[in-house]
Amino acid sequence: MTTAKKTNHFPLPNSDNPKSNGMHPLKTLTQRITEAYGPSGYEQVVRDLIRDEIKGFADEVRVDALGNLIARKKGSGPTPRKKVMLAAHMDEIGVIITHLDEKGFARFAPIGGVFPLTLYGQRCRFANGVVGVFGREAKDATATEVTLNKLFIDVGATSKDDARVGVGDPAGFWRDFSDLGNRIVSKAMDDRIGCVVLIEVLKQLKKSPHDVYFVFTVQEEVGLRGATTSAYGVQPDLALAVDVTLTGDTPEANTMAVQLGKGPAIKVKDAGMLAHPAVKNLLAETAREAKIPYQFEVLTGGTTDAMAMQTTREGVPAGCLSVPTRYVHTPSEMIDFGDLQNAIKLLVAVLGKPIKLD
Amino acid sequence: MLLEKLSNARGISGNEAEVREILIDAVKDHVDEYRVDTLGNLIARKKAKGARARKSIKVMLAAHMDEVGLMIVHHDSNGHLRFEPVGGIDARVLLSKTVLIGKDKITGVIGVKPIHLLKQSERQQVMELDTLTIDIGAKTKEEAAGLVKIGDYATFATEFSAVGSDCVKGKALDDRVGCAALVEILKRDYPFDVYGVFTAQEEVGSRGARVAAYAIEPTYAFGLEGTVCDDSPKKKDVSPVTRIGGGPAISFADNSLMADRRLVNLLVETAKENKIPYQFRQLTAGGTDAGRIMLVKEGVPSVSVAVPTRYIHSPVSLLSKRDLDYLVALMTKALPKLAKGLPDL
Numbered sequence: 240m241t242t243a244k245k246t247n248h249f250p251l252p253n254s255d256n257p258k259s260n261g262m263h264p265l266k267t268l269t270q271r272i273t274e275a276y277g278p279s280g281y282e283q284v285v286r287d288l289i290r291d292e293i294k295g296f297a298d299e300v301r302v303d304a305l306g307n308l309i310a311r312k313k314g315s316g317p318t319p320r321k322k323v324m325l326a327a328h329m330d331e332i333g334v335i336i337t338h339l340d341e342k343g344f345a346r347f348a349p350i351g352g353v354f355p356l357t358l359y360g361q362r363c364r365f366a367n368g369v370v371g372v373f374g375r376e377a378k379d380a381t382a383t384e385v386t387l388n389k390l391f392i393d394v395g396a397t398s399k400d401d402a403r404v405g406v407g408d409p410a411g412f413w414r415d416f417s418d419l420g421n422r423i424v425s426k427a428m429d430d431r432i433g434c435v436v437l438i439e440v441l442k443q444l445k446k447s448p449h450d451v452y453f454v455f456t457v458q459e460e461v462g463l464r465g466a467t468t469s470a471y472g473v474q475p476d477l478a479l480a481v482d483v484t485l486t487g488d489t490p491e492a493n494t495m496a497v498q499l500g501k502g503p504a505i506k507v508k509d510a511g512m513l514a515h516p517a518v519k520n521l522l523a524e525t526a527r528e529a530k531i532p533y534q535f536e537v538l539t540g541g542t543t544d545a546m547a548m549q550t551t552r553e554g555v556p557a558g559c560l561s562v563p564t565r566y567v568h569t570p571s572e573m574i575d576f577g578d579l580q581n582a583i584k585l586l587v588a589v590l591g592k593p594i595k596l597d
Numbered sequence: 598m599l600l601e602k603l604s605n606a607r608g609i610s611g612n613e614a615e616v617r618e619i620l621i622d623a624v625k626d627h628v629d630e631y632r633v634d635t636l637g638n639l640i641a642r643k644k645a646k647g648a649r650a651r652k653s654i655k656v657m658l659a660a661h662m663d664e665v666g667l668m669i670v671h672h673d674s675n676g677h678l679r680f681e682p683v684g685g686i687d688a689r690v691l692l693s694k695t696v697l698i699g700k701d702k703i704t705g706v707i708g709v710k711p712i713h714l715l716k717q718s719e720r721q722q723v724m725e726l727d728t729l730t731i732d733i734g735a736k737t738k739e740e741a742a743g744l745v746k747i748g749d750y751a752t753f754a755t756e757f758s759a760v761g762s763d764c765v766k767g768k769a770l771d772d773r774v775g776c777a778a779l780v781e782i783l784k785r786d787y788p789f790d791v792y793g794v795f796t797a798q799e800e801v802g803s804r805g806a807r808v809a810a811y812a813i814e815p816t817y818a819f820g821l822e823g824t825v826c827d828d829s830p831k832k833k834d835v836s837p838v839t840r841i842g843g844g845p846a847i848s849f850a851d852n853s854l855m856a857d858r859r860l861v862n863l864l865v866e867t868a869k870e871n872k873i874p875y876q877f878r879q880l881t882a883g884g885t886d887a888g889r890i891m892l893v894k895e896g897v898p899s900v901s902v903a904v905p906t907r908y909i910h911s912p913v914s915l916l917s918k919r920d921l922d923y924l925v926a927l928m929t930k931a932l933p934k935l936a937k938g939l940p941d942l
Binding site for chain 1: 856
């Protein structure tokens, strides 16, 4: 057990971080968390980073059987206190080697929803730091035709023997963080940006009437698996996922009323969940009261940890706060920095007051 | 031979009683207790033995009793039977096969048009599943209904036999080979409680494993399987899933499972130490009991390990007895090491 300590979690740029190069500390944190290696099932590096980052802010921190990191901040209200579970997933999509040929080229299977279109010429990185390039079989294929079984990973090996990677080794995309001013771009914004939100909310939340469980989940991208088991363990009275969502604000995009820079998106529904109306309203009303911009989100494909939390045990009122993100499931996922700050503000406001769900 | 009895026994998902009876006979003298749960899982428990027993650890070993097959859904006016698949079946493996239907083992044939009558275009086509019927020699709907009821199961009429010096062929080796391995594994003592679970309804979504794990609350779980083997020569240097004779195939991931890396490492290290051949299952398609057990309650670190089995999900599959022996050797050497627990995540 540790006790929360007050620290200055939003220091002025360049004040205490020599590596920040004048970058906003929240951007520096985002860079560290997004650049970390962590495909589904292999979240250890991310978990260690987060565990270190939140040290001293939670009353209890534990890791469960599947690797979920669960940080509990005890409420100050009268007992019995409501249990609120926030979930953001640590894992990112990636690939895993299924075969290494004699020349050292690796064939692979996807981990999570990998679009072949996004791979050719991109790089991936393995746990041991080895970087690979996605190449494609060009013979008998048109320039636009890319399928996973016609792609391979080239780790610069001269033969099978010096590949330094083998069958069963997973890799994540490898692309560094870029600060574009209002917008920031990185691999694995999905859902490290949710992890950043949870970290900051935990740091900024002075007092809550509720017991708040900050759960950094595993294996979301392969089927909400970490949220399934951690929600069973936590038994929350209210559950909120913090994840990314798609946008409709790029040229000739699919129609969707979510844009970068218009505030965090309060989910109404996605392909796996209908948000509890009272949870949706709680988020929207709190945003209005606190004058935080927000938008509603209706997502036609995909879902989040909220789906698993909603259906655990006897059922849990659940919702999701989304950070609008362009180019989701590519090595370059882009968000608006203001949306990130407003998502943090909104959750701090929601958790700081008594919650009544009608 | 136990595997022969198990392979010849009929037990499509939801109807595993015949297989279960054989297994009860095979394990009852080697375990402390056994029970059959509501869904038909056979749960055999071996209590921790030895001075250094760790009572806090429970290990679940799962092998599924059920096999893929067919279910009768309609009597046609000409006395033929319509059917639906139970579990994953490719229509192409059904043509011209003999099946045994219901308790009375009524013989039926999935008939096809002779080549003399096939149009050129039909020769290029695969028959769709819903165009096939089973012929039981009945002339009318009434006669057929007197022999076979709607909802009766039809199993492939394949007899188990030896092939070559080391291999065997039979139906349902996925996963009767896992059941045979589990029986052998349960003959040893372990320093923690071991639950040998012969599961029901794996082929329709690992339904038995899920409820059994819910009841047991295991600390760690292993799925024992018969898995895809496609080791025929290929034009390109690409992945064979497994090779026959190459030892048990360890899954690092499939559609239902990211195997716990610590358990994968435990198996690999044990194999190396004891010079037991092993391989990785070089495919992530498919789902198994381990994937469902992993998600039960607060989660269970799990892994799946399998005997390479050619031609699974068809009327006849083939495997090497050596691979079965290697699987038993690997598991019995690896399991005791779990008494120390796994490193922290």
